[in-house]
Amino acid sequence: xxxxxxxxxxxxxxxxxxxxxxxxxxxxxxxxxRIPGSQDRRIPRDHLIRFLKEHGMPLGELEDEAxxxxxxxxxxxxxxxxxxxxxxxxQFKLDFATSGFEAGIQAESLHPDCVVIDFIMGRNExxxxxxxxxxxxxxxxxxxxGLLSDEDxxxxxxxxxxxxxxxxxxxxxxxxxRIRTLIGRKKQLI
Numbered sequence: 708x709x710x711x712x713x714x715x716x717x718x719x720x721x722x723x724x725x726x727x728x729x730x731x732x733x734x735x736x737x738x739x740x741r742i743p744g745s746q747d748r749r750i751p752r753d754h755l756i757r758f759l760k761e762h763g764m765p766l767g768e769l770e771d772e773a774x775x776x777x778x779x780x781x782x783x784x785x786x787x788x789x790x791x792x793x794x795x796x797x798q799f800k801l802d803f804a805t806s807g808f809e810a811g812i813q814a815e816s817l818h819p820d821c822v823v824i825d826f827i828m829g830r831n832e833x834x835x836x837x838x839x840x841x842x843x844x845x846x847x848x849x850x851x852x853g854l855l856s857d858e859d860x861x862x863x864x865x866x867x868x869x870x871x872x873x874x875x876x877x878x879x880x881x882x883x884x885r886i887r888t889l890i891g892r893k894k895q896l897i
Contacts (some may be wrong), residue, residue: 713752720767721759722865729760775799775890778819779812780836781828786854786879790823793883799890807836814840820890823848823882850889852882 714728717737721728728735731737734746737758739750752769759766766774775798779787782803791801802817804810806828814822822840826833833853840846853872866872870889873882 710752712752712755714748714750717750717755720755720769721764722767774838775821775887776817776819777801777886777890778804778813778817778822780804780811780822780824781806781833782823782825782854783827786825789882793880794886799887807832807839810836811839814846818845819849820893821886822846823852823854824887825854826856827854834868840892841868848893850886850893852886852889854882 714725714732717728718725728737729748732739732750734886736798737750738754739748741748745854756766756769758764759769773886777790777794777799779790779801780803782790787803794801800817802813802819804813813819822837824833824836837851837853840849840851849871850871853866853869854877855872855874870883873885
């Protein structure tokens with residue numbers, strides 16, 4: 708993960724001329740620093756992301772670093788809407804899947820930082836989704852959260868495959884805050 712960018716690299720990300728980036732820098736809109744003894748400019752990653760967000764510009768290749776991606780699998784509409792309301796922000800992107808098959812396809816395209824699996828789809832399918840994600844090295848760092856119902860008692864499945872489990876009913880604001888914390892540990896979100 709690159710932390711410092713040149714004006715040329717910023718120009719490529721923003722799809723503008725390097726001179727445009729220099730003007731942004733010289734006017735103070737894009738913060739950074741000059742290399743001592745030269746006119747070369749350097750822009751830290753967090754300043755660049757902040758600048759792009761403030762001006763409504765697409766994050767491009769920085770999106771993977773700047774946005775926490777969450778995949779919600781098999782969740783009831785009430786949980787979906789509550790989590791969407793609590794996670795609404797330009798720092799998080801939510802996607803939804805209704806089945807294990809769809810979850811696999813979504814995971815491939817989204818590369819989520821967190822997968823929330825609702826056991827309402829059935830304990831066996833929910834555990835199988837989590838185990839399949841854990842087996843794939845691409846998702847070794849992915850945070851897995853299980854939403855358990857009263858019927859899903861502690862016996863019968865390995866909870867260690869999940870980073871967290873929540874038993875229904877639960878406070879969706881608490882779940883959202885826990886997801887923010889877990890993703891925040893994984894990524895440096897601004």
